[in-house]
Amino acid sequence: MNTGANAAAPSSLRLILTLAIAGLISGIAIIGIYESTLPTITANKARELREAVFKVLPGVSQMQQFVWRGDQLIAAEDLQKDEEAVYGGYDENGEFVGYAIPGAGPGFQDTIGLLFGFTPEQQLVLGMEVLESRETPGLGDKIYKDADFVGSFSKLSIDPEIVAVKKGTTSQPNEIDAITGATISSKAVVRIINKTHSDWIQRLPPPGSEPPLRQDAGDGS
Amino acid sequence: MDNLTWIFISALLVNNFVLTYFLGLCPFLGVSNSLETSARLGLATTFVMLVTAVCAWVLNTYVLIHAPYLRLICFIVVIASTVQFIEMLIRKLSPALFRAMGIFLPLITTNCAILGLAIFATNRGYGFVEGIVYALGAGIGFTLALVLLAGLREESELSDIPALIKGTAMNLIIAGILSMAFMGFAGLFSSA
Amino acid sequence: MNSLLTAPAIMVGIGLFFGAILAIAQRFLKVDEDxxxxxxxxxxxxxxxxxxxxxxxxxxxxxxxxxxxxxxxxxxxxxxxxxxxxxxxEVDAGRQEKLVARLRCGGGGLQAHQIAEYQGFEGCRAAAVVSGGGKGCAWGCLGLGDCEVACTFDAIHMNANGLPQVDTDKCRACPDCVAACPRDLFELVPIKQNLFVQCNIPLAGQAATQLCSVACDACGKCVADAAPGLIRMENNLPVIDYSAGGPARPDAVFRCATHSIVWLEKEQFQDQEARPARMG
Amino acid sequence: MHPAHHKSQTEDLEIQRVPFGKDYVMPLGQHIGVPSKPAVVAGEAVRRGQLIAEPGGFVSTALHSPVTGTVREIGDLRGVDGRFAPAIAIEADAFATQRVEPDPAMDWQSLSLEEFIDAVQMAGIVGMGGAAFPSHVKLSVPDGTRIRHLLINGAECEPYLTNDHRLMLERPAALLEGAEIVRRKLGAEETIIGVESNKPDAIEILCDHISPGQPVRVVPLKVKYPQGAEKMMIKSVFGKEVPAGQLPRDVGVNVNNVGTIVAIADYFLRGMPLIERIVTVAGPGVTYPANLIVPLGTPVRDVVRFCGGLKGGTREIIMGGPMMGRPIASLDVPVLKGCSGVLVFTEEQTSRRKEYPCIRCGRCLEACPYFLNPSRFARLARARMFDEMKAHHVFDCVECGCCTFACPSDIPIVQLIRTAKDDLTHRKESHG
Amino acid sequence: MKKKDPDLLLFHAPLLRQGMTTPRAMRDVIYALLPATGAALWFFGLSAVLVIGSCIAGAVLAEVTFAKRETRGESLRDATGVLTGLLLGLTLPPGLPMWMAFLGGFVAISLGKVIWGGLGHNLFNPALLGRAFLLATFPIAMTTWVPAAGGFLDVYASNLALPFMQAQVDGVTSATPLGMMKFEQEVTPLANLVLGRTGGSLGETSGLLLLLGGIYLWLRRDLDWRIPVSILLTVVIFSAVLTLFDGERFPSPLFSLFSGGLMLGAIYMATDPVTSPVTPRGAWIFGIGVGVLVILIRVFGGLPEGVMYAILLMNAATPLIDRYTQPRVFGRGVDST
Amino acid sequence: MKKSDSYEEFIKGIWRDNPVFVQVLGMCPMLAVTNSAINAVAMGMATFFVLVGSSFLVSSFRNWIPKQVRISCFIIIIATFVTVADYTLLALVPKVHKELGAFIPLIVANCMILGRQEAFSSRYPVRLAVMDAIGMAGGFLLALFSLGAIREILGDGALFGIKLFGENFEPWVIMILPPGGFLTLGVILLFFNWFKFKKDEFLAEVAEAERGGG
Structure with a gap:
């Protein structure tokens, strides 16, 4: 960006004004497109989130966001910077089923982001969905492509924590089969869940005292 | 492993900006013909990346929180202007330093690695210190890749590379091989 | 929505701010360089x-x-x-006369004798360091193409007779071939000067023609036939001085028995047929 | 580096004298430096040992007629390097006795150092090991430099060559006399004669001839190539390296070949200038190998004819040793002051093995006595990156040939290095 | 009358040569690999023949296809293509489909050698390049290890997979000692490692035979001893230090030494003269670099084995190493006094 | 005349001066997003939109922008178009947008776009500028698509997600990974060189034959 204003024919003021005008026009254009696409984008995001939550918490049809704010967990619609959230899942009758907890951590290649369903009453993981990963195609990406692996996260005990073992050697309720050839990725998923779980377990209210579903948050959008 | 260390190693080796994210390819392929130039370019890039990290953090914290949709345009304008300002400053204050790395600064500013750094750092929600470490890792990683390629290219100048493949095609293939070798770093320090 | 206002406001602000900073910087940090x-x-x-x-x-x-x-x-x-x-x-272009590289030797494989066989790295200078590369004439073109390699503009190609043929269209008269030739045979001459001496042997008479059939034997006929003062003999070779003498005409070359002085209408060695490059 | 010696062909053969022939050619530039200036004209009668050319400058020497006869021509004649250069051609008088009529022996002891050096120059004496560097230049020591040791080089590490060996065996007294003259004139404390330990007879005979009290030491040296290179020998004897770009005298040593020392003795004690030298004629292509005293200027043709001619299949004739010598293009070139051997090789040695690309095995690095990187030189030279080679100190290379000898890929590394050096010096000249 | 002189030859001195030639050096390496190849046949039977044969065929085909017309025969005779194919074959898992092995050999030569200008010009080890390509291309097939064959004539069904098609893995798969160490914290007995009674690539199982070949090469002076010595020493020292910190978590020095492709890599791949530094000091730095990277990747990285990547990375650094380790020239850096 | 001019501008970008294969510009998005054909096409379309749009604007206002701040203005214009493209893609095809990730904003830094503004649009009338932009962007799209298609076919045995070789095809994973991008583009450039070399050889032969005949 060499503006090279040596041959100072136009005045500095004109230069500044040109830039300001360009900025003004561009700002208007951008705000225009932003405002017009915002509803769709927000709706897309919410739908995605809802689908993911429903997937990791089987039998859930309604959800509500909880935010860890001021050292307590409160039901809130908005999410400020540096705040963390979990999603409570409720069945058709509004009965609490479990939490969908997002977690992230280093994987084989890059950060893995995931969401898992968790029921505090039974200390079970109900389901797991990978939201974001750059794991090796064909190997590491089995953490979300391999139905067996994803399926093994249903009714999985997380007491005291999940352990990934070599394929075909599961014997305990808290053990799952690691993917052959993608042990690192499998273990990364397990580690992220364990870590997120241990982070949140202190913050969640004692089992049975979950806040009820607010009526206005019915569809979670 | 400590989070900061992981950020650093990840940007440096595992997710090397050039070799796995394909960022900053233009200087990577263009300026890597001599070792000395590429070392200086690497240095200058690392410097600009640090400046970028600071700018990005300031923008994210104070401006973009009100207007997230201006992210891209703010990044590019602010970073470019800041670097240009610094370039002029260096030129005035230390002609020697300017000759050593300053002449590369305008070249780097509009480089996608710089913008990429700002965007990635924002996407991952890095704080100030994390951002600096990330920039440092990315910059040194860029320098490392650049210097390795320059060394290989200088050496291959002495080889009988067939005329058909000489030039960009060969550079790309060398880059591909380097990228293949860097795959060995995958997962480094992530499991510990 | 107030964002309708914030966006343009921020943009204008940024534009003004950095425009101003840069304008000030231009003024105060300017470095004088044309x-x-x-x-x-x-x-x-x-x-x-x-x-x-x-x-x-x-x-x-x-x-x-x-x-x-x-x-x-x-x-x-x-x-x-x-x-x-x-x-x-805003200056005059000052166009120059076009120069081309010409070779002061016409002794290819067919004309010059080889007294020993050279084996080793294919290159004139490399051959020259091994007892002169075995070519009988110690001044002539070795024919191994150092100039061809050195030429940046792909203007020189070795012909079948082992002599470098300069493509006058491509030749930009850079001194690459002049520097590359271990025997200093290339000369940059104006393309319009048709008269050219294609020999570099400082020997006279039979001593010269023994080595090469197109060697100048220093007989001096060209000096006599050319306009007065145009050609003079120096070191047993004709030297053409366009500034000193009368107009150059092809007459000077007619009586040359060995064709060592030539009248070039186009490129050198263009009429040479493809024949084996080297003889024993 | 330990190339096979191939010395058995001639090491036991006594030195013989070659009979005089007809044509003699004395190039004016047969030493390193400025060519000599002719002091005779065509048609003039000359006597053997008569001065025919004066030094052309300080780094130049005189020439003397090797035969009694007539100057046939002074003009451009083909020299050893294949090029034409000014030379004096002399036709020998078939009926002359060819006896040297010696100047009365000079009283060398009374000469001042300057007079002594002038005398060496006028005697035409040059380094006889092969380089032909004028000896008087080497003996001129600038003020402030003190020579402590006179080192006499009897290593003769090149395969095939035995002329120095024979000289030490047959003329040990002359060698020691010459050594004494040079040592006294230089004011050196000690003379050291370095001889490779594969010549025990030479070591023994030299030790026998040292008179008691004479400060002379014979040092047996390890057999290796290139032991006879000046700086290598200093390293072997004194254990120190001569800094690059400096001369042996900078470490207080003066090195001279045994042949040079004997030539000095011959001049100051017997009045004979340098008009002949000892040449080893050997190699698989020669019928009767020999060590010969050859008048300078003798065509190789005559030398070879005396040795029974060439065997069939002769391919290459080398002047000097097989490692550093120069191939000659024609049998008509003359034997010069720096020519220690005429080696004739046949098809078997010269049928070149196929050249392979450099695989960077590093054998040349291990072989290089100067710790250069020949493989890099060869690659750079091929890419014509000569300036880069200069930065890698290509001019420190003495072209000993070790790298090429060791190269499994048969790359002509020395030739490439010489090409580069040639280009670099040539271009320096053309740019003024 | 003068007899006609012979046609003299001008060939630059020195005329004398020592006996070693480049093709002979290449053949020596092949001879040195024979015991390990034999072991591969012993453990894995006919499958070893199929896999190694396919690699060599691919390599040779690439040589022939891309060679210039006039040098076609020569590039075959110098045996470098065969050597590359053999080396590559020895690093592959025994159950690899033949078509993949063939592709690996082809890529190794075309990408690793031909495009650089042929023998002596490549900057990366072709065999390892071929393997890295295969590992990145077919990660599953390349990390599926089958146990040693029952009888000599048994062939793994996966060897015979159709071109471009997946391999059907038959029966059980085993893991390499390094894989078991990394993922299951199981240590394989040392005796098995030394003799080669473990899962793994065809040629890397028997450390002892590989060492034997290395000694042969060293005796023939075909190998820069500094490189294998510095690699192996670095690995031993590094892992010994780690073991001192935490003997449970980190593998023992001897285990590191004899497991995986370390021996094969250190003795036959890293020492490839073309792609390793030519200076002695450079060789030490190269070796130490490889050693450190091997342990780094094995212990802290995501992959169980890192020899291949370590060598390739150091290959990439070789021009830099060479540049900064030029030997001190005689008489430079000394005083005249 | 006018018509053939703009046609000329169009075709040169597609083939003769193809920004990727011939000028080697815009490498970063070229390699980063071409691991599948659909991503490549999406990226190509976005670039197309940005390049044509900004060329139109720049060319229209070319006489109004002071020379000193032209680059800044170009960048603001380009960045605006990119932001528009970014949000449009996010709203319409969120899945593709997720795959392309940060590379949509990075279109700003594609040197091809700024280069065209500087070299062409700021000097020529709107009509030619737009034709040139269409040609260049078309060439870019073509290059992206061919690379993406090759990488997807070999790397996944599919094109636009449709399996081509049946279930048992063994994918060449490297093609989807970063090294595959470098290598594939290198090989494509190699073929371009080879093609050019053969063409030159052919032309030389023709010339030779003509000279021989005359």
Missing amino acids: PRIEATNEMLPGTNCGACGQPGCLPFAEKLVSGDVDPGQCTVSTDDTIESIAEYL
Whole structure:
């Protein structure tokens, strides 16, 4: 960006004004497109989130966001910077089923982001969905492509924590089969869940005292 | 492993900006013909990346929180202007330093690695210190890749590379091989 | 929505702020350097060939701006480029006479004798260091193509007779081949000068013709036949001085028994047939 | 580096004298430096040992007629390097006795150092090991430099060559006399004669001839190539390296070949200037190998004819040793002051093995006595990056040939290095 | 009358040569690999023949296809193509489909050698390049290890997979000692490692035979001893230090030494003269670099084995190493006094 | 005349001066997003939109923008178009947008776009500028698509997600990974060189034959 204003024919003021005008026009254009696409984008995001939550918490049809704010967990619609959230899942009758907890951590290649369903009453993981990963195609990406692996996260005990073992050697309720050839990725998923779980377990209210579903948050959008 | 260390190693080796994210390819392929130039370019890039990290953090914290949709345009304008300002400053204050790395600064500013750094750092929600470490890792990683390629290219100048493949095609293939070798770093320090 | 206002406001703010900073910076941090140097350098071809006599294009640009040289002295640029540089700097283009490289030897494999067989790295200079490469004539072209390799413009190709043929269209008269030839046979001469001595042997009579059938035997007939003062003998070889003597005419070459002085209408060695490059 | 010696062909053969022939050619530039200036004209009668050319400058020497006869021509004649250069051609008088009529022996002891050096120059004496560097230049020591040791080089590490060996065996007294003259004139404390330990007879005979009290030491040296290179020998004897770009005298040593020392003795004690030298004629292509005293200027043709001619299949004739010598293009070139051997090789040695690309095995690095990187030189030379080679100190290379000898890929590394050096010096000249 | 002189030859001195030639050096390496190849046949039977044969065929085909017309025969005779194919074959898992092995050989030569200008010009080890390509291309097939064959004539069904098609893995798969160490914290007995009674690539199982070949090469002076010595020493020292910190978590020095492709890599791949530094000091730095990277990748990285990547990375650094380790020239850096 | 001019501008970008294969510009998005054909096409379309749009604007206002701040203005214009493209893609095809990730904003830094503004649009009338932009962007799209298609076919045995070789095809994973991008483009450039070389050889032969005949 060499503006090279040596041959100072136009005045500095004109230069500044040109830039300001360009900025003004561009700002208007951008705000225009932003405002017009915002509803769709927000709706897309919410739908995605809802689908993911429903997937990791089987039998859930309604959800509500909880935010860890001021050292307590409160039901809130908005999410400020540096705040963390979990999603409570409720069945058709509004009965609490479990939490969908997002977690992230280093994987084989890059950060893995995931969401898992968790029921505090039974200390079970109900389901797991990978939201974001750059794991090796064909190997590491089995953490979300391999139905067996994803399926093994249903009714999985997380007491005291999940352990990934070599394929075909599961014997305990808290053990799952690691993917052959993608042990690192499998273990990364397990580690992220364990870590997120241990982070949140202190913050969640004692089992049975979950806040009820607010009526206005019915569809979670 | 400590989070900061992981950020650093990840940007440096595992997710090397050039070799796995394909960022900053233009200087990577263009300026890597001599070792000395590429070392200086690497240095200058690392410097600009640090400046970028600071700018990005300031923008994210104070401006973009009100207007997230201006992210891209703010990044590019602010970073470019800041670097240009610094370039002029260096030129005035230390002609020697300017000759050593300053002449590369305008070249780097509009480089996608710089913008990429700002965007990635924002996407991952890095704080100030994390951002600096990330920039440092990315910059040194860029320098490392650049210097390795320059060394290989200088050496291959002495080889009988067939005329058909000489030039960009060969550079790309060398880059591909380097990228293949860097795959060995995958997962480094992530499991510990 | 207030974002309708914030966005343009921020943009205008940024535009004003940085526009102002840069404008101030331009004023206070400006370094005095003639911007025309850079602009001129960008217009030049950037081959850094040195044909203009400067070490490279940037120094040439500096000299151009300071007025020490003419744009036309760049032999590589096209006419258009030279015009536009001249226009930009508002100077006269000062076009130069076109020079081409000519070889002062006509003794290829067919004409010059080989007294020993050379084996080793294929290159004139490499052969020259091994007892002269085995060519009988110690002054003539070795025919191993160092000039062909050195030429930046792909203008030199070895013909089947083992002599370098210069493509006069492509030749930019840079000194690469002159420097590359271990026997200093290349000379940059104006393309319009048709009379040329194709021999470099300082021997006279049979001593010369024994070595090569197209050697100059220093008989002096060309001196006699040419316009007075045009040609003189020096070191047993004719020297043509266009500035000193009368007009050059083809007459001078007619009586040369060995065809060592030639009248060039086009490129050198163009009429040579393809024959084996080297003899024992 | 330990190339096979191939010395058995001639090491036991006594030195013989070659009979005089007809044509003699004395190039004016047969030493390193400025060519000599002719002091005779065509048609003039000359006597053997008569001065025929004066030094052309300080780094130049005189020439003397090797035969009694007539100057046939002074003009451009083909020299050893294949090029034409000014030379004096002399036709020998078939009926002359060819006896040297010696100047009365000079009283060398009374000469001042300057007079002594002038005398060496006028005697035409040059380094006889092969380089042909004028000896008087080497003996001129600038003020402030003190020579402590006179080192006499009897290593003769090149395969095939035995002329120095024979000289030490047959003329040990002359060698020691010459050594004494040079040592006294230089004011050196000690003379050291370095001889490779594969010549025990030479070591023994030299030790026997040293008179008691004479400060002379014979040092047996390890057999290796290139032991006879000046700086290598200093390293072997004194254990120190001569800094690059400096001369042995900078470490207080003066090195001279045994042949040079004997030539000095011959001049100052017997009045004979340098008009002949000892040449080893050997190699698989020669019928009767020999060590010969050859008048300078004798065509190789005559030398070879005396040795029974060439065997069939002769391919290459080398002047000097097989490692550093120069191939000659024609049998008509003359034997010069720096020519220690005429080696004739046949098809078997010269049928070149196929050249392979450099695989960077590093054998040349291990072989290089100067710790250069020949493989890099060869690659750079092929890419014509000569300036880069200069930065890698290509001019420190003495072209000993070790790298090429060791190269499994048969790359002509020395030739490439010489090409580069040639280009670099040539271009320096053309740019003024 | 003068007899006609012989046609003299001008060939630059020195005329004498020592006995070693480049093709002979290449053949020596092949001879040195024979015991390990034999072991591969012993453990894995006919499958070893199929896999190694396919690699060599691919390599040779690439040589022939891309060679210039006039040098076609020569590039075959110098045996470098065969050597590359053999080396590559020895690093592959025994159950690899033949078509993949063939592709690996082809890529190794074309990408690793031909495009660089042929023998002596490549900057990366071709065999390892071929393997890295295969590992990145077919990660599953390349990390599926089958146990040693029952009888000599048994062939793994996966060897015979159709071109471009997946391999059907038959029966059980085993893991390499390194894999078991990394993922299951199981240590394989040392005796098995030394003799080669473990899962793994065809040629890397028997450390002892590989060492034997290395000694042969060293005796023939075909190998820069500094490189294998510095690699192996670095690995031993590094892992010994780690073991001192935490003997449970980190593998023992001897285990590191004899497991995986370390021996094969250190002795036959890293020492490839073309792609390793030519200076002695450079060789030490190269070796130490490889050693450190091997342990780094094995212990802290995501992959169980890192020899291949370590060598390739150091290959990439070789021009830099060479440049900064030029030997001190005689008489430079000394005083005259 | 006018018509053939703009046609000329169009075709040169597609083939003769193809920004990727011939000028080697815009490498970063070229390699980063071409691991599948659909991503490549999406990226190509976005670039197309940005380049054509900004060329139109720049060319229209070319006489109004002071020379000193032209680059800044170009960048603001380009960045605006990119932001528009970014949000449009996010709203319409969120899945593709997720795959392309940060590379949509990075279109700003594609040197091809700024280069065209500087070299062409700021000097020529709107009509030619737009034709040139269409040609260049078309060439870019073509290059992206061919690379993406090759990488997807070999790397996944599919094109636009449709399996081509049946279930048992063994994918060449490297093609989807970063090294595959470098290598594939290198090989494509190699073929371009080879093609050019053969063409030159052919032309030389023709010339030779003509000279021989005359």
